[in-house]
Each structure stands twice: as structure tokens, then as C-alpha cells.
Amino acid sequence: xxxxxxxxxxxxxxxxxxxxxxxxxxxxxxxxxxxxxxxxxxxxxxxxxxxxxxxxxxxxxxxxxxxxxxxxxxxxxxxxxxxxxxxxxxxxxxxxxxxxxxxxxxxxxxxxxxxxxxxxxxxxxxxxxxxxxxxxxxxxxxxxxxxxxxxxxxxxxxxxxxxxxxxxxxxxxxxxxxxxxxxxxxxxxxxxxxxxxxxxxxxxxxxxxxxxxxxxxxxxxxxxxxxxxxxxxxxxxxxxxxxxxxxxxxxxxxxxxxxxxxxxxxxxxxxxxxxxxxx
Amino acid sequence: xxxxxxxxxxxxxxxxxxxxxxxxxxxxxxxxxxxxxxxxxxxxxxxxxxxxxxxxxxxxxxxxxxxxxxxxxxxxxxxxxxxxxxxxxxxxxxxxxxxxxxxxxxxxxxxxxxxxxxxxxxxxxxxxxxxxxxxxxxxxxxxxxxxxxxxxxxxxxxxxxxxxxxxxxxxxxxxxxxxxxxxxxxxxxxxxxxxxxxxxxxxxxxxxxxxxxxxxxxxxxxxxxxxxxxxxxxxxxxxxxxxxxxxxxxxxxxxxxxxxxxxxxxxxxxxxxxxxxxx
Numbered sequence: 001x002x003x004x005x006x007x008x009x010x011x012x013x014x015x016x017x018x019x020x021x022x023x024x025x026x027x028x029x030x031x032x033x034x035x036x037x038x039x040x041x042x043x044x045x046x047x048x049x050x051x052x053x054x055x056x057x058x059x060x061x062x063x064x065x066x067x068x069x070x071x072x073x074x075x076x077x078x079x080x081x082x083x084x085x086x087x088x089x090x091x092x093x094x095x096x097x098x099x100x101x102x103x104x105x106x107x108x109x110x111x112x113x114x115x116x117x118x119x120x121x122x123x124x125x126x127x128x129x130x131x132x133x134x135x136x137x138x139x140x141x142x143x144x145x146x147x148x149x150x151x152x153x154x155x156x157x158x159x160x161x162x163x164x165x166x167x168x169x170x171x172x173x174x175x176x177x178x179x180x181x182x183x184x185x186x187x188x189x190x191x192x193x194x195x196x197x198x199x200x201x202x203x204x205x206x207x208x209x210x211x212x213x214x215x216x217x218x219x220x221x222x223x224x225x226x227x228x229x230x231x232x233x234x235x236x237x238x239x240x241x242x243x244x245x246x247x248x249x250x251x252x253x254x255x256x257x258x259x260x261x262x263x264x265x266x267x268x269x270x271x272x273x274x275x276x277x278x279x
Numbered sequence: 280x281x282x283x284x285x286x287x288x289x290x291x292x293x294x295x296x297x298x299x300x301x302x303x304x305x306x307x308x309x310x311x312x313x314x315x316x317x318x319x320x321x322x323x324x325x326x327x328x329x330x331x332x333x334x335x336x337x338x339x340x341x342x343x344x345x346x347x348x349x350x351x352x353x354x355x356x357x358x359x360x361x362x363x364x365x366x367x368x369x370x371x372x373x374x375x376x377x378x379x380x381x382x383x384x385x386x387x388x389x390x391x392x393x394x395x396x397x398x399x400x401x402x403x404x405x406x407x408x409x410x411x412x413x414x415x416x417x418x419x420x421x422x423x424x425x426x427x428x429x430x431x432x433x434x435x436x437x438x439x440x441x442x443x444x445x446x447x448x449x450x451x452x453x454x455x456x457x458x459x460x461x462x463x464x465x466x467x468x469x470x471x472x473x474x475x476x477x478x479x480x481x482x483x484x485x486x487x488x489x490x491x492x493x494x495x496x497x498x499x500x501x502x503x504x505x506x507x508x509x510x511x512x513x514x515x516x517x518x519x520x521x522x523x524x525x526x527x528x529x530x531x532x533x534x535x536x537x538x539x540x541x542x543x544x545x546x547x548x549x550x551x552x553x554x555x556x557x558x
Binding site: 009010011012013016063064066068069222224255256257259260261262264265268 | 288289290291292295342343345347348501503534535536538539540541543544
């Protein structure tokens, strides 16, 4: 597989780089960004995968979260993929909505036409992208995963389904119970079809109930987030986690909203949390 | 004067806010952003004005520089104005170029028609905006100024011309000698006319020669900046500063480019530098 380097910026004595490659799982060309801390010049380093929210690309987190300072200090690489397949032949939401289609892959493997030929974001994030990263960069086999909003949903569901592949998981403002939220219902109906049984594998509240091998989890949620009540529902996830003694820490943050200003304010805690588990 | 609050985000226990107001000097409505550190809830705090570069608005620095973390710790407010007058009746570059007209005010008072009715960015930054900020926010009378590229030129020239108004000045990749750079020659010809005598008041190299009251200055410049040789010329400024013992520290940073990844990597040093002088 070929990786085309399309940008390179020195950042905190490490490097921010963007690459384009052909994705077999998504059947299209994709772009991702990687931050390589200075330690990666001399040794293999662990990696944090960051899954972004609706409308985002690989760029939002790398430009706005302020994560590189501490990642450089801790010696952690960060990989930020795009949020959906891309390209002229990738079907989009017919109404051009922001919450379905391009920029809104929801980290699922679509089963419904016409989305099933490209929208295989679950496979891309869990299998194809890590193989690519570990083959081409000085990255060891320690992985953690994190994300925001739709990406927080992605990070939690992927960690819950693959506890052997991730050391830790964290999320900002995740969609915790998508089968009971308007965003989730719209996306899952479109990508997975009408049978709600097929949605359960992509819902953190459903998955956590069945989990045996626990991945430590940290969730931050702004109390003044406009989407909190209708879309995010962290209280549902926390209630189940408490019942089964799942190591999930939910922190409600007074005054904070859904924006990257919130993420930047607490990203250090998340990087410290992952560093502890990445060893 | 009325200020309309158009956004508000909690950030590092302080607040990022955007405002719209009518500017008398620019003869149009303008937007600016302010970061108020948590200390501003209880006392008046000093302020750093940040002048952005070509094509930017009030948003680039606030979203990408990662400055809020340390500003919150140090108790410094940050004000980020726009880079030119705005609005449908504000004349733009006839060819729509990125380096003249909208987004490219160059922090001068234009004398040439049709730009002279709106392009009075020097007066806006030096007088109108600080009056507005100090009247409406818990800001004391200690000011510093900083900027990037075109905004680095703005910060240096404004500090050199108003040493009594600023405690310190810093710049990333500033246009140090605009009368000898293509960007500066184009902008000054359009805004100030053909007589180069009228350009000298907006050129850091010319101004520093005549300065008596010194404002401490810190300049960071990436060695791999594509614009370094043709447009920026920090060596010209440094040579004159050395001759007259001006307290200007120029740091050449190997490997870094012209981007916000560079700014983010060193913004802490700039905030620490200003904090020392803001007291």
C-alpha cells in the first residue's frame, strides 16, 4: 500500500503530517493526519487514535485541540482519520444534511444500499488504518482511542467491542445511546436498515452491558452542551457502568459547551489518562 | 458604543467571547474576540492584543494557537481583532488577491481612494479598540501586543510608534521590512500611494532606527518558512537593533514553517515574556 505525504509541519519538536492513501475497506481515497512526537525519531511509540465528530475531517482536532504539546512530552503519537469515506462517487445524504453521509460515517459498517459499498468506517478504523500505521510509522502495538461527539460514540463502541486491541478509551461529549437519540436513529436507519437488532452492536449502552474484558474509560461532558439532553445521554451509560462496576469515569463540567474550546480545556487530562495505560 | 455579544464559550475556566460593534475609525461593523481568564471575574487584568496575518479573522488565533491555557494561568486577557474592515461597501482588491483589501489591512491608515474611507486599521488598533475594551471589560491599563506575519509587522510598528502604550511586543514570522518586500510594496502602494516617504512610518526597520523609548521585543522565526527570504527579512531588523542596543531578541527556530503549528509550539514563551512585563 502506498502512502502519499501531502503536508508536513514541525510541531513541538515533533511532526504533524497528512497522508493520502487508497482504502480497501472504504473503496475510495482517504486522508489522515498523524502527529509524531520527538521520541518517535529514536524509538517506537504508542498511539492514540482520535475520532472526530459530525462535519469534521482529519484537521479539526490537530488544529484546535492543543494536544501536541503534551503528546510531545509524553511520547505518544496521535492519528486522526477522516469521519467518512470521501470522493465524487461516494453517495451523500440526498438532502445534503450535516448528520448523514459525507462527514457523518458514524463508525459503522453500512449494510444498506447505496451506502454499503463505501461506508465501512468500523472496519477502516479497527483494522485497515492501524495496520497501515503500524507498517509505515515508528509505532508500537500499544493503542488507545478517543473521540468527540459522533467520534466519542465511535471510540467507546470500538473499544467495547475490541478490548484486546485498546489499552484505554476516552471521549468528550459522546453520543452514548445512539439507538435512543435522533442523530443515531437517523444514521442507523440509513446505514443499517430498519431492524433495530442490527443497531445494538453500535450502541455503547448495549455493548457495555455485555462486556467482560474492561477497557478503562474516561468521559468528559459539558453541562451547558446544547446537545446533552436530546442527543448524548451520558447518564444512561454511567448508570449501566455503575451497575456492573465498569471502570468508567464520567466528569460533568459546569459551564462548558460542545465546542473545541471545551476539548482543549481538558485534553491534557485525557492524554495523561491514556499515557498511564499505554505504559 | 454598543457591543453585541455573538458567541460565548467557556475555556480553561475563563471565557472566549466574540462581539460585533460599529467602528467609527473603520466606518463599518467589526467583529473581535476576547479571552477573559478566570481572574477577570474578580479583578482587572492586563491584556495582550493579537494581530493576525493575511486572510485571517478574529478566529484563527483563538482556535489554533493554544494560548488560552497559559493565559488562564497567568491571568492575561487576549483580544484578537479582525485583519481589515469588512462589509459589502468596503472596497476589496479588484483582482480578489489574498494579500490586498479584505483580510489584508496591513495595520495602516490608508490615504489613497477608494481605500481611505475604511482602511484605517492603525487607528482602530491603537486607539478605538483599546478604548472600547477598557470601557466594557475588566481590563487594567497594562497592554502588550503581538502578532503573526502581517500581524507581526503590525505589532512591531505599533509598539515602536507608541512605546508609552505597550509594555512589551512579540511577533512570529513578522514582515520586518515591508518597504523592501513584495507584500509590503503592493500593500503600501495601494493604501499609501507612490511616495515612499509615506511608507517609512509603517516599516519596523525604519522605525526602530528612530526609537528612543524601548519596548522589549521577542521575535520567533521558523528557518523553514517559505516566506522567510523574500518577504520577512528578520535579519535586517536584528542588525539595526544590535547597532542601537535595542532589547530585541530574535530566535531562529530550525525546521519550523509559517503555520499555526509553529505559533502553537512557542506561544507559551511569548505569554511568559509578556507576563513578565505586564507585571
